[in-house]
Amino acid sequence: DQQVKQNSPSLSVQEGRISILNCDYTNSMFDYFLWYKKYPAEGPTFLISISSIKDKNEDGRFTVFLNKSAKHLSLHIVPSQPGDSAVYFCAASDNTDKLIFGTGTRLQVFP
Amino acid sequence: EADIYQTPRYLVIGTGKKITLECSQTMGHDKMYWYQQDPGMELHLIHYSYGVNSTEKGDLSSESTVSRIRTEHFPLTLESARPSHTSQYLCATGLNPYEQYFGPGTRLTVT
Numbered sequence: 001d002q003q004v005k006q007n008s009p010s011l012s013v014q015e016g017r018i019s020i021l022n023c024d025y026t027n028s029m030f031d032y033f034l035w036y037k038k039y040p041a042e043g044p045t046f047l048i049s050i051s052s053i054k055d056k057n058e059d060g061r062f063t064v065f066l067n068k069s070a071k072h073l074s075l076h077i078v079p080s081q082p083g084d085s086a087v088y089f090c091a092a093s094d095n096t097d098k099l100i101f102g103t104g105t106r107l108q109v110f111p
Numbered sequence: 112e113a114d115i116y117q118t119p120r121y122l123v124i125g126t127g128k129k130i131t132l133e134c135s136q137t138m139g140h141d142k143m144y145w146y147q148q149d150p151g152m153e154l155h156l157i158h159y160s161y162g163v164n165s166t167e168k169g170d171l172s173s174e175s176t177v178s179r180i181r182t183e184h185f186p187l188t189l190e191s192a193r194p195s196h197t198s199q200y201l202c203a204t205g206l207n208p209y210e211q212y213f214g215p216g217t218r219l220t221v222t
Binding site for chain 2: 041089101103
């Protein structure tokens with residue numbers, strides 16, 4: 001049973017607009033959430049994270065929102081740029097030495 | 112930023128062959144991880160290590176084995192490759208599970 005779900009396999013957004021990527025989780029013990037970005041033929045790179053004690057974390061164009069009651073988090077990218085086109089993975093940790101990943105959302109930003 | 116290397120990047124090999132996927136890091140991190148990922152799927156943890164002489168199996172059962180004789184080196188071995196082993200294998204390192212640094216991956220095809 002998947003504990004971290006990314007229900008949208010792909011998203012297409014125009015350059016300059018906002019991209020919103022969503023992630024749902026089922027395990028209430030998760031206390032830390034991360035977003036990774038992956039280009040083809042490369043490994044994932046860490047993008048942004050949020051602790052369960054917060055509901056928002058911002059880093060430049062990237063903002064992650066956490067809604068614990070809904071077990072939902074989202075990544076906002078604004079403004080979106082063509083270089084943001086990649087696969088984005090949501091991941092969660094329950095304070096063990098492991099990360100649980102979602103299946104990823106492929107973002108395409110077109111001019 | 113961690114420096115982590117994986118070789119080979121691509122490998123096509125016949126059924127029954129023994130293979131070793133190499134992973135090295137230069138950051139001196141104790142924790143290292145191996146993930147397996149199929150296209151459109153989540154990353155599955157197959158092995159991890161807390162340090163020298165420490166290895167643990169991950170959440171996804173795997174016929175591969177790992178060793179950790181040196182801090183910087185965490186090779187993965189398949190004694191007898193099968194077509195079901197065809198996948199991408201990603202190595203990661205980190206001081207904690209929250210921010211893992213990934214290598215570029217090895218794409219393995221077993222014919």
